[in-house]
Amino acid sequence: xxxxxxxxxxxxxxxxxxxxxxxxxxxxxxxxxxxxxxxxxxxxxxxxxxxxxxxxxxxxxxxxxxxxxxxxxxxxxxxxxxxxxxxxxxxxxxxxxxxxxxxxxxxxxxxxxxxxxxxxxxxxxxxxxxxxxxxxxxxxxxxxxxxxxxxxxxxxxxxxxxxxxxxxxxxxxxxxxxxxxxxxxxxxxxxxxxxxxxxxxxx
Amino acid sequence: xxxxxxxxxxxxxxxxxxxxxxxxxxxxxxxxxxxxxxxxxxxxxxxxxxxxxxxxxxxxxxxxxxxxxxxxxxxxxxxxxxxxxxxxxxxxxxxxxxxxxxxxxxxxxxxxxxxxxxxxxxxxxxxxxxxxxxxxxxxxxxxxxxxxxxxxxxxxxxxxxxxxxxxxxxxxxxxxxxxxxxxxxxxxxxxxxxxxxxxxxxxxxxxxxxxxxxxxxxxxxxxxxxxxxxxxxxxxxxxx
Numbered sequence: 001x002x003x004x005x006x007x008x009x010x011x012x013x014x015x016x017x018x019x020x021x022x023x024x025x026x027x028x029x030x031x032x033x034x035x036x037x038x039x040x041x042x043x044x045x046x047x048x049x050x051x052x053x054x055x056x057x058x059x060x061x062x063x064x065x066x067x068x069x070x071x072x073x074x075x076x077x078x079x080x081x082x083x084x085x086x087x088x089x090x091x092x093x094x095x096x097x098x099x100x101x102x103x104x105x106x107x108x109x110x111x112x113x114x115x116x117x118x119x120x121x122x123x124x125x126x127x128x129x130x131x132x133x134x135x136x137x138x139x140x141x142x143x144x145x146x147x148x149x150x151x152x153x154x155x156x157x158x159x160x161x162x163x164x165x166x167x168x169x170x171x172x173x174x175x176x177x178x179x180x181x182x183x184x185x186x187x188x189x190x191x192x193x194x195x196x197x198x199x200x201x202x203x
Numbered sequence: 204x205x206x207x208x209x210x211x212x213x214x215x216x217x218x219x220x221x222x223x224x225x226x227x228x229x230x231x232x233x234x235x236x237x238x239x240x241x242x243x244x245x246x247x248x249x250x251x252x253x254x255x256x257x258x259x260x261x262x263x264x265x266x267x268x269x270x271x272x273x274x275x276x277x278x279x280x281x282x283x284x285x286x287x288x289x290x291x292x293x294x295x296x297x298x299x300x301x302x303x304x305x306x307x308x309x310x311x312x313x314x315x316x317x318x319x320x321x322x323x324x325x326x327x328x329x330x331x332x333x334x335x336x337x338x339x340x341x342x343x344x345x346x347x348x349x350x351x352x353x354x355x356x357x358x359x360x361x362x363x364x365x366x367x368x369x370x371x372x373x374x375x376x377x378x379x380x381x382x383x384x385x386x387x388x389x390x391x392x393x394x395x396x397x398x399x400x401x402x403x404x405x406x407x408x409x410x411x412x413x414x415x416x417x418x419x420x421x422x423x424x425x426x427x428x429x430x431x432x433x434x435x436x437x438x439x440x441x442x443x
Contacts, residue, residue, distance in 0.1 A: 008286055023285070032270050032273050032274055035270060035273050035287040036266065036270055038235075039269060039270075040264050041267075041373060043261055043265070044258065044260065044261065045253070045254065047251075047259055047260075047261035047265070048257070048258050048259045050380075051256075051259035052253075052256035052257065052259070056373060056374060057259075057373070057375075057425070058373075058376075058424040058425070059372030059422055060259065061262065061265050061424060061425050062269065064261060064265060064269075065265065065268060065269050065272065066274075069269065069272055069273060073272045081248070082243070082247060083243065083250075083251045084247065084250065086250045086251075086252030086253070086254070087246050087247050087249070088250075089250075090249065090250040091246060091249075091250070093217070093253075094218075094249075094253070098218065102429050103268040104340075127221060130258050141251075142251050142252065142254055142255045143255055145251075145319055146252070146255060149319070157252065158215050158252070158272045160219065161217060161252055161253075162252075162256065164402065166219065167214075167219060176355070182213075183206075183210070185213055185217075186206065186209050186210045189213050189216075189245055189248055192251070193244050193245065193250045196248060196251055198245075200278075203209045
């Protein structure tokens with residue numbers, strides 16, 4: 001993991017969370033300048049995530065292109081009631097990576113695909129950890145929260161998210177039963193949710 | 204909410220539920236607002252984790268490629284046209300043949316223009332108009348590689364044939380550059396994949412006034428507007 005501030009990933013054209021949402025909502029499939037602005041804002045984030053998952057620069061470029069052309073062709077696919085821009089784009093990117101790995105016969109998780117965009121409805125987005133992603137110190141926050149996990153919890157979460165390992169594969173990797181892996185990931189996610197949440201309430 | 208349901212929510216957010224489990228969970232999700240909020244929060248946590256990945260910088264050309272595909276912008280790095288054929292032969296006859304093919308492709312094959320084309324072809328293929336440049340290894344990592352370039356200053360089209368150049372490492376690509384007289388910033392002449400072919404035609408991104416050096420560098424996939432990676436081949440066009 002890098003010690004660099006993940007905020008660096010978002011510095012270009014950075015604005016408030018509301019600005020980011022507005023930027024995505026301005027996509028209309030007609031004005032490439034808007035797509036350019038969205039790319040300037042999120043291009044590195046999408047490429048970074050794709051690179052972390054696929055570990056292949058060329059494929060990561062193709063996934064990044066797929067992601068931005070997908071939101072260009074379906075400009076109304078983003079629903080700010082369902083997810084923050086970062087969460088939405090991260091889900092879209094990861095799912096496209098998984099689809100690509102599936103088509104290439106590479107290891108993939110048990111399920112997941114392009115259709116699995118965030119479905120949860122946050123009744124009160126203002127209290128959601130989503131908006132943490134738009135905060136200036138989000139990077140340090142995420143790293144700080146991850147550092148509070150046990151090594152086994154962090155490895156389990158990162159293996160499931162970045163490496164798309166199945167529970168069975170993670171259980172072999174960690175030499176623990178699959179049920180234990182699930183418990184560790186759930187505990188880790190709850191810790192992260194708790195760790196990231198209070199900062200939002202302060203804003 | 205039970206720990207088991209929370210685990211299912213986490214697995215759902217991670218895309219780790221099997222199809223039947225997923226269908227049942229989605230059904231529960233529609234009728235359980237608390238569960239839907241929890242899933243949203245788990246997805247947000249995962250979105251935050253995405254930001255913890257070590258930063259990777261996309262090539263500068265990617266933005267333009269995306270905008271171009273979307274209907275605007277222009278691409279700066281033009282991939283090499285693929286070679287017409289892969290059979291090895293002596294370099295100069297091959298270059299002349301390929302020059303003919305490209306030339307025909309550019310001008311078309313309309314019968315009415317054949318006479319003019321033939322005259323032009325003869326001029327372009329005249330050995331007097333083609334400059335041969337030998338590129339030598341410029342990196343200790345690849346000491347035994349070499350390449351030949353056939354360059355026609357009049358048409359601004361050239362051909363490169365590499366020898367013993369290994370495939371670019373994963374995530375990398377070879378990029379050809381043309382340095383022109385009086386300009387320290389080289390002009391990109393495209394990307395090159397020796398795994399696909401040892402030879403290819405090229406045309407610099409913009410007209411080159413007077414080529415003085417040809418060089419090949421190893422760049423990140425997608426290429427760069429200006430060279431940033433190590434130069435592996437270089438040759439002086441003035442000495443040819």
